[in-house]
Amino acid sequence: DVTLRSDATADDLIDVVEGNRVYIPCIYVLNKIDQISIEELDIIYKVPHCVPISAHHRWNFDDLLEKIWDYLKLVRIYTKPKGQLPDYTSPVVLPYSRTTVEDFCMKIHKNLIKEFKYALVWGLSVKHNPQKVGKDHTLEDEDVIQIVKK
DSSP: OOOOSSOOOHHHHHHHHHOOOOOOOOOEEEOOGGGSOHHHHHHHHTSTTEEEOBTTTTBTHHHHHHHHHHHHTEEEEEEOOTTSOOEEEEEEEEETTOOBHHHHHHHHOGGGGTSEEEEEEESTTOSSSSEEEOTTOBOOTTEEEEEEEO
């Protein structure tokens, strides 16, 4: 006999015992929202993991891109050369699990971390803009970084 103290299905039990199923996140993209009423659209917006769009009119593509970005768990880090404005056109993309300044430096070039002195960071990961940080500092999405070498 098996006793469960939670609301679990037979599939949940099999998943735990077998350990051979992998669940991946998905997004349901619902097209042709230009052909439904506002009330129906409000209902669709309440459904989890759904993004309503209109491919014909190119409506709601920004929400779709943002949702994809969230589901992929990627972080955009922008660079700022010394004495210049940040380059917001081509971010360095890192997986959410590896977002330290050291990870950023390794993504740019392996030797950059050897010459690393400190970094200046602007964004949500710091209390003050800019803030001087070390190689172990964890970066947040859309932070701006300037590397200072020895």
